[in-house]
Amino acid sequence: MPKAKYEDIYHNLKEKLENETWPYGSLLPSENTLVSVYECSRNTIRRALSSLAEEGYIQSIHGKGVRVIYQPLERTAFTVGGIESFQETARRNHFQPATKVIQFSVVPADEAMAKETGFAMGEELFFLRRVRCIDGKALILDINIFLKALVPGLTPEIAEKSIYEYIENKLGMQIVTSKRKITVERASKTDRECLDLGDYDCLAVITGQTFNSDGIMFEYTQSRHHPDYFCFQDTAIRKR
């Protein structure tokens, strides 16, 4: 539950934008009007608006108003974006998810791995690989490497369900920042063995580091996606 006022306002405005209370291309009520409506200071309104601008819902125009640039999208593809677990994404897209753990081991970080992942050498790591299936088809190969010290008690059984659920609810650790990079790679022998790639010879790869609320990196991930089930959305705002 959000307790901050600007978060309430943000969610309320977001919902109204998605409902097309104000249609695409129109102007929002002025900030001062919103101040009266929500009974708060202009700073608080501006904070909510700036979050919506970052997410591509609106755009402020100096001296003029705030333009709606949100357009309702067709939900055909399996989209990712933001920090979201496989489970959450599957549920949002109304798919039946399944996970198969194909590797679960504990290893120390050697030099090559330290360089690639960003963990310190010698750190004890959980190394696991999982295949994600949707409607019976194997579509995503996930490689997760966790700092063992920060994810105590992790088992293959938990990995079969939802690791993020375990981390956040059972361990009480909060995931905050995630740095990622997206590339396209040729399918390896393992990819072809684990996934139903058909005659594709490439896949979409999301490689990332995840940081907890102490600002410590505790996870390195590689998510290897079937091309047909990959769609990443993003909004950028130009800085001068």
Added chain:
Amino acid sequence: MPKAKYEDIYHNLKEKLENETWPYGSLLPSENTLVSVYECSRNTIRRALSSLAEEGYIQSIHGKGVRVIYQPLERTAFTVGGIESFQETARRNHFQPATKVIQFSVVPADEAMAKETGFAMGEELFFLRRVRCIDGKALILDINIFLKALVPGLTPEIAEKSIYEYIENKLGMQIVTSKRKITVERASKTDRECLDLGDYDCLAVITGQTFNSDGIMFEYTQSRHHPDYFCFQDTAIRKR
């Protein structure tokens, strides 16, 4: 030239983070210390810090401090991210860029195109296709569709150089928001004819809409990248 104080502070801190004045994993000076250093209010400092947090440079920890999570990266790949023209990206990556215009026409938006691009039906559009080369290899196929009314005087000669440069400097129009989506598609016949794909049968596709400072969408783009020359970077911050 940024004239806003928070932008100066933002750039100054960013440079120091990239110089590793404060190493990865350490804490920044406290906000109050920075207030003294930059002689400004805490609001102004916090604004600069929040921009850096969004870009994955730092992460605030309540009651503790601000952790540096920036790591210098190896510049091996051709990376994209943010709003940046091909020219700018090429220069940043120290490559010799070249552009070949293979189509330049004016068409009205029919129903199918209107639905795909988001332009209104019947709008007059510039439709162009360009091949981007680096060190003599054809690596990117760009399809740009512009609202003709908002980009008057566009010619194939300008398209050969930099359209963004023309739009921003000559027309004085500012690009502000860009909404994009990344997918992996099978290479079409055209892709194979235009690009040096080798034996790849897929490519990375960035599809996007660009909005000017009036909040009007004036461009629809599709950038089709050779897999080896595609790397998209992103930072996500988890919201509750």
Added chain:
DNA sequence: GCCGATTTGTCCGTATGTATC
């Protein structure tokens, strides 16, 4: 072209809440 009303952009000072140590 100028002026004034409206609207967003930047910045400040202050107060209070909450997490960490």
Added chain:
DNA sequence: CGATACATACGGACAAATCGG
């Protein structure tokens, strides 16, 4: 418990862009 540090919120001031008369 107190000191420190970040988080939220308010209110006010002035600048800058837009628009209509």
